[in-house]
Amino acid sequence: xxxxxxxxxxxxxxxxxxxxxxxxxxxxxxxxxxxxxxxxxxxxxxxxxxxxxxxxxxxxxxxxxxxxxxxxxxxxxxxxxxxxxxxxxxxxxxxxxxxxxxxxxxxxxxxxxxxxxxxxxxxxxxxxxxxxxxxxxxxxxxxxxxxxxxxxxxxxxxxxxxxxxxxxxxxxxxxxxxxxxxxxxxxxxxxxxxxxxxxxxxxxxxxxxxxxxxxxxxxxxxxxxxxxxxxxxxxxxxxxxxxxxxxxxxxxxxxxxxxxxxxxxxxxxxxxxxxxxxxxxxxxxxxxxxxxxxxxxxxxxxxxxxxxxxxxxxxxxxxxxxxxxxxxxxxxxxxxxxx
Numbered sequence: 001x002x003x004x005x006x007x008x009x010x011x012x013x014x015x016x017x018x019x020x021x022x023x024x025x026x027x028x029x030x031x032x033x034x035x036x037x038x039x040x041x042x043x044x045x046x047x048x049x050x051x052x053x054x055x056x057x058x059x060x061x062x063x064x065x066x067x068x069x070x071x072x073x074x075x076x077x078x079x080x081x082x083x084x085x086x087x088x089x090x091x092x093x094x095x096x097x098x099x100x101x102x103x104x105x106x107x108x109x110x111x112x113x114x115x116x117x118x119x120x121x122x123x124x125x126x127x128x129x130x131x132x133x134x135x136x137x138x139x140x141x142x143x144x145x146x147x148x149x150x151x152x153x154x155x156x157x158x159x160x161x162x163x164x165x166x167x168x169x170x171x172x173x174x175x176x177x178x179x180x181x182x183x184x185x186x187x188x189x190x191x192x193x194x195x196x197x198x199x200x201x202x203x204x205x206x207x208x209x210x211x212x213x214x215x216x217x218x219x220x221x222x223x224x225x226x227x228x229x230x231x232x233x234x235x236x237x238x239x240x241x242x243x244x245x246x247x248x249x250x251x252x253x254x255x256x257x258x259x260x261x262x263x264x265x266x267x268x269x270x271x272x273x274x275x276x277x278x279x280x281x282x283x284x285x286x287x288x289x290x291x292x293x294x295x296x297x298x299x300x301x302x303x304x305x306x307x308x309x310x311x312x313x314x315x316x317x318x319x320x321x322x323x324x325x326x327x328x329x330x331x332x333x334x335x336x337x338x339x
Contacts, residue, residue, distance in 0.1 A: 005041045005096070008034060015092035019271040021278040024088060031083050036092040047094040048104050051111060058115035065119060065289070068126030073289035080119065080285045084278075087112065096302035119285055126295050139298050143284055146302050150277045153309055156318055166324045170246055171330045182271045186245050245326060250318045273312070275304040 012033050039045055043307055064076030090108060094100035120143035128136040221276060262272045280301045288297030
């Protein structure tokens, strides 16, 4: 038995994400985090072994779905949720014990995609065999396609955001090298490190947004995923780290209500992307089978996933405009300096 594992409260601080899917926060973490502590204290199980366990349970869930009967649907839904709890535990154990690895992250991602594909095909095949309705064939393709689309879109958006940040940092280094000033900081990073200040800033920003008028749109933009305006860094960090760039102020200027909703969710560690790949999976593989309403649950989950993905794309579009304004401001500064 290991004696270096901290109390449960500290384990929660170490292992639980500051922002996570609402399904994970409400229905998984209360079970997974205590299990993670017990696992780390009393066993030598590695994160990769837990990943394998989650994958094998996913295969059992797919087998249950394939039988098609409502009793097997309930069994498949319960096993799928157990599989997801284990899937969340592997990363928590890795953070708690320092056993994380690049290969483990790859294994977790690949097994997740295989599990979703197998369970989606098995679930719809079982219902097709049970009813003979060809709509289940199309739903199987839709489940696999939407899950793939979700992760491809996430990867591409990450690449675009990374490139925007890289270009801005390069311009700031070039412009400030002679002055030997601090590096650029992005509002998203400052807020991620201090979520409580993030909430307070959101509330202040919301109350002042009408007074700000169109002036906010003329300031340097923000990074996708950052949630605040470009006020002084001291609002979100005790030690400002140079110029703060905000690539999302146009989005917040257009949707001030979003700030209050986000602040409320953040207090409970819930991210504003309310229907992501996780909620989509749970709707299809848990809610639908438990209610014996596979078609309805799949259609609703898929529609909500598309709505939130389109919202992210729109948010990215606005952030690219902020990025363009930021780059233009650097060009204007260079011209003024040369003059």
